[in-house]
Amino acid sequence: MAAGTGTAGLHTIRENNLRAVLRTVRALSPCSRAAVATATGLNKTTVSSLVSDLMERGLVRETGQTPQRRVGRPGVLLDLDDRSVAAVGVEVNVDYLSVVAVDLAHRDLVVRHVPLDARSVGAVACAARIATVLREVTGEPVLEGRAVVGVSVAVPGLIDSPTGTVTRAPNLDWRDVPLRDLLRSELAGSALAGATVLVDNDANLGAMAEYRFGSLAGLTDLVYVTGEVGIGAGVLTGGELLRGAAGSAGEIGHLELAADGPECSCGRRGCLEALAGIGAILRAALPDRVADRPLESRDVAALVDLVVERASAGDGPAVAALERAGTWLGRGVATLVNVVNPGAVVVGGYFVPLAPWLLPSCRAAAGAHSFAPEAGGCRVEPSALGMSAASRGGAAVMIHGLDSGALPLP
Amino acid sequence: MAAGTGTAGLHTIRENNLRAVLRTVRALSPCSRAAVATATGLNKTTVSSLVSDLMERGLVRETGQTPQRRVGRPGVLLDLDDRSVAAVGVEVNVDYLSVVAVDLAHRDLVVRHVPLDARSVGAVACAARIATVLREVTGEPVLEGRAVVGVSVAVPGLIDSPTGTVTRAPNLDWRDVPLRDLLRSELAGSALAGATVLVDNDANLGAMAEYRFGSLAGLTDLVYVTGEVGIGAGVLTGGELLRGAAGSAGEIGHLELAADGPECSCGRRGCLEALAGIGAILRAALPDRVADRPLESRDVAALVDLVVERASAGDGPAVAALERAGTWLGRGVATLVNVVNPGAVVVGGYFVPLAPWLLPSCRAAAGAHSFAPEAGGCRVEPSALGMSAASRGGAAVMIHGLDSGALPLP
Incomplete structure (x- = not known):
């Protein structure tokens, strides 16, 4: 039991350090491994090991002004790897779906605005429609080869976050709709089958977008x-x-x-x-x-x-x-x-x-x-931020999750 | 310049450590120096030095189950020193003054409720009345020999905290009243001449009291x-x-x-x-x-x-x-x-x-x-908490300041 706890503790420390390095590369990029070591207070050997791990996970890459030098030597600069992962934010509202996919640097990959009479079609058909649009979006060439780290869904109503249930959304005429579960079954067998799905209030995600990009x-x-x-x-x-x-x-x-x-x-x-x-x-x-x-x-x-x-x-x-x-x-x-x-x-x-x-x-x-x-x-x-504030905020929360929460496995 | 910054940095580290030790003694008392070292992660020599400093400042004392042992030897337990300092909370409202003095452990030393027609007497006379009550309270035998670390004044209105000015209190008919300055001049020459004076909103301080003692x-x-x-x-x-x-x-x-x-x-x-x-x-x-x-x-x-x-x-x-x-x-x-x-x-x-x-x-x-x-x-x-919630909350904020902000000099 004590040994198990100890192992979990070490695992957590490495994960924390990986996130700290990722945050630092985001803040300072392009930057050297030495600069990351200085900023984080970690020693250079540890930073090199953590950077290798982040490179394997497709989150960091080498770039910069000295491409002729040998990989790994001082002078090689690091940047976010904007080719490997994507995060998707969806907003479902009374009369439209908004979908945004962004890369690790929060840059737009796909932006969609789809008129939809969500109230008339009902919650189950709406989840199916969201899944269809998500399959279309993830099929876009710009997303090819990327791992989608998560899908965030913004809804105008009260949300029970732990279960992803919309408890009350009078304008959609929804009550106790298990949206996350509906979406997960609609996405079974798709490229998004394993992706994290979060459901949150549209205004909350809009506020996050304003705070970050507004x-x-x-x-x-x-x-x-x-x-x-x-x-x-x-x-x-x-x-x-x-x-x-x-x-x-x-x-x-x-x-x-x-x-x-x-x-x-x-x-x-x-x-x-x-x-x-x-x-x-x-x-x-x-x-x-x-x-x-x-x-x-x-x-x-x-x-x-x-x-x-x-x-x-x-x-x-x-x-x-x-x-x-x-x-x-x-x-x-x-x-x-x-x-x-x-x-x-x-x-x-x-x-x-x-x-x-x-x-x-x-x-x-x-x-x-x-x-x-x-x-x-x-x-x-x-x-x-127009009509995409909530979906953009949701995508940002997913990317932020990489810096501060779960990292994708290599 | 760099040396000055460095010195300030070291000073801050010691102050932070002093506060950490004080918080730890508050949480664990009675407790040994060794227990403080374990809880804070500081080494025993450092803890001993910090404890000596806190004892000089009258914030911590030795106590406990082994009074026959020589001071400073392992086995001697530490507790908050509830004999040396006091903090005072005042509430001025439309029809009364409430005054509470507490010791380091938040125990009541004095509780007063004084009817006062604050609106009729006006701000200047009200400050004078507060000062008079404060002199009376600090003259009580139970406060004799104690350093009053600060006076917090709760007012039903909008406060400009940095200057201690009541910008708007319609029920008192006050507007832009420099209450902190008024009180400081009223207290000149008294035992409270050097004490910190804070002015805050009555409801905010009441909420702090509820959170801590309600x-x-x-x-x-x-x-x-x-x-x-x-x-x-x-x-x-x-x-x-x-x-x-x-x-x-x-x-x-x-x-x-x-x-x-x-x-x-x-x-x-x-x-x-x-x-x-x-x-x-x-x-x-x-x-x-x-x-x-x-x-x-x-x-x-x-x-x-x-x-x-x-x-x-x-x-x-x-x-x-x-x-x-x-x-x-x-x-x-x-x-x-x-x-x-x-x-x-x-x-x-x-x-x-x-x-x-x-x-x-x-x-x-x-x-x-x-x-x-x-x-x-x-x-x-x-x-x-009756009519003393705001004054009690103010006194608590002053005591909390010792754990997390300025410590009194030895």
């Missing part, structure tokens, strides 16, 4: 707000995701802001997303085109384009609807300011093309309804 | 809600205070819950504290005793007692007022659940004696208005 990257107290049919928030405090005791933090779409407001998908009235979600905006902005009933999911993107067109032309109902939705959104931002005081709120999804008409009233309301002067310094900005 | 101590995702004339929240996530980008997180008293609600001290309408703060409760529960105007601060405690008396006797207006306030409080809890998803909300201050009538409707509303089923697992419980 226009305010590096801001440690940041909230990402999804602008879809539903509205959710991913809350970063001190650079860490605030998940809460049961993993359900950030459900700002269901803050009840108007006692007699419109009915919400959650069964209550006057929730933020019933007042300022894309469905509410389209109904108010396009009274001639969208009836007062559940939206046909497949039309959302085209209708948002039409709102942009009309608002650009100064159309009264469109501009007024966006201003009103922006005001409610600002009330939601004020709640975030009063409770968590973020340095910035980044709005994503369909809110991005609507931002020019949505954000002025949003910022004004956020200021007016926050207790701290000037909304506690909180900026409200549109995302620069 | 009935749910150790729960890492916990919110403490102050139940005074104002309502504030101290939010702990993962055992850390969520302060936000500008230090103004947790201002739940100014969540606007009712568009046409009563006027709030902040100038808005329908804020949580205007609906469920003690002033609102007293006005509704005691219509014959409290006129519809600003409350006389000095009467609050007695009036709360009267509400308890009447509610116990089944008095209609009192019971209805508490049930209604509880429902609004539950709406505030639901907002916390939707945004940060705490494992528990602990309500303090005057909410504690009122809890039997306040909390049933509060829990029901929290469940009804949360998106996650069963309020995301969030319990709502009364504090066991």
Whole structure:
């Protein structure tokens, strides 16, 4: 027993050191083995052994300015090996699938946006559709020969992370959907059969993407707000995701802001997303085109384009609807300011093309309804990551897992 | 320059080691030097030197089961020295001062509760009153010969921590009050002239007290809600205070819950504290005793007692007022659940004696208005720390500073 523990301990130390070397190469590349030794505090022999291991695993390669020198001699530079592995992020939302595959350096390999009426097809067919798109994506020539280290799936709802179950996603009409298990059986026999599958909340993964790649990257107290049919928030405090005791933090779409407001998908009235979600905006902005009933999911993107067109032309109902939705959104931002005081709120999804008409009233309301002067310094900005923030964030989490969690076997 | 940096580095290492030894003695006491060496990974000679230093500073002493042995020989046990230092926590609120002095083991030395109409006397006179009470407390025989390592002051408002300035405390009618500087000049020439003075938000310090000493101590995702004339929240996530980008997180008293609600001290309408703060409760529960105007601060405690008396006797207006306030409080809890998803909300201050009538409707509303089923697992419980949660939390932060921050000089 004691011997077993000891062996596990040694194994863990080597794994930790491998990850430390990988992180260091990522931070310093191109860099020499000597530079890695200095940065990590490990001795040169150990670093050489660890680098060889990482090269076998396809994570690090030799490169650099002195190709004529013999391999392994001082002067040879190391870089991330961007040819061997890939990570995939998927977002399933009410009206689309977004899929992004990235390499070890977080560079895009494939980006797909697939319209899908997820609510109508149901959870099982949706998992099958995701699997089909994943097979297509992993069949792309650019992914040939790469090991896919994992697939992360972003869903607008409450997730039980350990089991990958979507416990509640009212806009998809899903309840207790074992998405990870469904996907795993759909992927059986494919190139992805053995890949890690993670399921997480779309706003949480969007926040990770903003923190790593967004226009305010590096801001440690940041909230990402999804602008879809539903509205959710991913809350970063001190650079860490605030998940809460049961993993359900950030459900700002269901803050009840108007006692007699419109009915919400959650069964209550006057929730933020019933007042300022894309469905509410389209109904108010396009009274001639969208009836007062559940939206046909497949039309959302085209209708948002039409709102942009009309608002650009100064159309009264469109501009007024966006201003009103922006005001409610600002009330939601004020709640975030009063409770968590973020340095910035980044709005994503369909809110991005609507931002020019949505954000002025949003910022004004956020200021007016926050207790701290000037909304506690909180900026409200549109995302620069478009519709792929959550899928990109999911892929990034998978790559980050290599630096800090499980490494693929050689 | 390089030599200076090197010296500073060595100094820091020794300070870090001193703190590590102090933390270890706190965790293991009574314990031998050998046990400290094992737990810290430091060698025995180093531990002996560090222990001598801590003994000179009055933080550690020898004790234990073998008093006949010669000092310093193996077998002598170490304990925290609870005779040498003290830390003081003060809370200033609308209608009282609370002062707690504790020893190194967090044991109470002095506990004081002083009625004070802080709003009427103004900030300068209030600082003078705090200084007077502090001189009285530090003059108590039990504090004789002790070094007071610091004074922490809890205030219901927004604090600029680096300068100790209260930027905004509407219930005290304070704005940009340099409380730390005021206190320092009031304390000049006293035994506290050199003591560290920190100013922090009352709810934040209450949350620290709950985390360390409360009935749910150790729960890492916990919110403490102050139940005074104002309502504030101290939010702990993962055992850390969520302060936000500008230090103004947790201002739940100014969540606007009712568009046409009563006027709030902040100038808005329908804020949580205007609906469920003690002033609102007293006005509704005691219509014959409290006129519809600003409350006389000095009467609050007695009036709360009267509400308890009447509610116990089944008095209609009192019971209805508490049930209604509880429902609004539950709406505030639901907002916390939707945004940060705490494992528990602990309500303090005057909410504690009122809890039997306040909390049933509060829990029901929290469940009804949360998106996650069963309020995301969030319990709502009364504090066991009474009116001294914030002052006790402040004293604890000072003692914790010895384990993790500045140590007093020998």
